[in-house]
Amino acid sequence: MVSEHNLPQSEPAAEKRLAVTRLTLTRFRSYEQARLEPDARPVVLVGPNGAGKTNLLEAVSFLAPGRGLRGARLAEVERIGSPAGAGWAVAAVVETPSGPVEIGTGREAGDGERDRRAVRIDGHPVRGQTALAAHVSLVWLTPPMDRLFQEPAGGRRRFLDRLVFGFDPAHAGRLSRYEHALRERARLLREGRMDDGWLSGLEEQMAATGIAVAAARLEVVQRLRAACARAVGPFPGAELAVEGAVEGWLAGGPALAAEDRLREALRAGRRGDAESGGAAVGPHRSDLSVRHQAKAMPAALCSTGEQKALLIAIVLANARLLAAERGAAPLLLLDEVAAHLDAERRAALFHEILALGAQAWMTGTDDGDFEPLGGAANRFRVEESRVMPD
Numbered sequence: 001m002v003s004e005h006n007l008p009q010s011e012p013a014a015e016k017r018l019a020v021t022r023l024t025l026t027r028f029r030s031y032e033q034a035r036l037e038p039d040a041r042p043v044v045l046v047g048p049n050g051a052g053k054t055n056l057l058e059a060v061s062f063l064a065p066g067r068g069l070r071g072a073r074l075a076e077v078e079r080i081g082s083p084a085g086a087g088w089a090v091a092a093v094v095e096t097p098s099g100p101v102e103i104g105t106g107r108e109a110g111d112g113e114r115d116r117r118a119v120r121i122d123g124h125p126v127r128g129q130t131a132l133a134a135h136v137s138l139v140w141l142t143p144p145m146d147r148l149f150q151e152p153a154g155g156r157r158r159f160l161d162r163l164v165f166g167f168d169p170a171h172a173g174r175l176s177r178y179e180h181a182l183r184e185r186a187r188l189l190r191e192g193r194m195d196d197g198w199l200s201g202l203e204e205q206m207a208a209t210g211i212a213v214a215a216a217r218l219e220v221v222q223r224l225r226a227a228c229a230r231a232v233g234p235f236p237g238a239e240l241a242v243e244g245a246v247e248g249w250l251a252g253g254p255a256l257a258a259e260d261r262l263r264e265a266l267r268a269g270r271r272g273d274a275e276s277g278g279a280a281v282g283p284h285r286s287d288l289s290v291r292h293q294a295k296a297m298p299a300a301l302c303s304t305g306e307q308k309a310l311l312i313a314i315v316l317a318n319a320r321l322l323a324a325e326r327g328a329a330p331l332l333l334l335d336e337v338a339a340h341l342d343a344e345r346r347a348a349l350f351h352e353i354l355a356l357g358a359q360a361w362m363t364g365t366d367d368g369d370f371e372p373l374g375g376a377a378n379r380f381r382v383e384e385s386r387v388m389p390d
């Protein structure tokens, strides 16, 4: 335990909160049915391996746009053994700074091979998932992310984009339009359909949305860089940057000029892209670079524990900024994070979460890891895919 005087300095708790106050799962992973009704405090889920704790975090992660914290195909989420094509659902009541909102999402019965996620907000069906970003911001840390700095850039980009959704909900829509145009163009090139009008239209869309995507990432990284430049308690300072050709163009001139360059580069690259698939240039090639500030060391060369501490530092800095800018800290989904921290770091993490008023959903196998939270959290016991208040 750390004493009160060396706990990190935090901003006062946000008065408004973002919190799930009801969560129901239907045919979701190992759950036939489950229902939780926490209040706005952090949520602690304790139970043995394989009990269904991560599945609950994954269900919460579907309240934001995207494929959830496992990056799953939707069919894979449906409970094995369910009647064929029965679908699955996650429904939630979420308290937000602008009032409560009811979110329903899942895969509808009869969707067959289609990998389409249905979304309802306050009972009304909405097209696509990007509208979710206007209501819920969330970010997760999971055990596979221990390798985030060793793995290809895609994982770091997705991590960064999730941070950007919190500041700029329209980012989700732009990113999805960019990726759609990228896929369409790749398909035409692959099929050898060199239809100039069609390709130019897609490249135009890629240039406009792609530069907006890159600019939004740069802006958020700029703000985060200031917020996590210095160590906070036991969490290290992190130096952040986005690296890529498009970012270089944006640094060197106006956004419109960068759009022109991207459009021209795509046009000039058609032949090469037809051979290699994808596109040689664009914000889908960018990377989030992270360095340990005090050690002046790239994150990839830091120890496992240091890398985890860097990720926590970034997530906490993001939560502090969002609490100040949007009136509420994001939901934090922290899978097995507490168990991997020493007592001092664990206490500092809990202290920050409480100071931010963040509803952090935390899993673990050992009650003792969450002991410093005392009565400040909702506690549930998870066993064989049954959830019980603890």
Ligand SMILES: Nc1ncnc2c1ncn2[C@@H]1O[C@H](COP(=O)(O)OP(=O)(O)OP(=O)(O)O)[C@@H](O)[C@H]1O
Binding pocket: 028, 029, 030, 031, 047, 048, 049, 050, 051, 052, 053, 054, 055, 056, 076, 077, 078, 079, 080, 363, 365
């Ligand atoms: N589609 C599915 N249908 C039924 N069961 C599934 C499905 N997908 C995963 N499971 C099962 O869900 C169980 C619980 O997984 P989960 O990852 O939530 O456990 P956990 O409590 O987080 O465990 P650990 O502490 O080991 O991380 C696993 O046994 C897994 O096999």
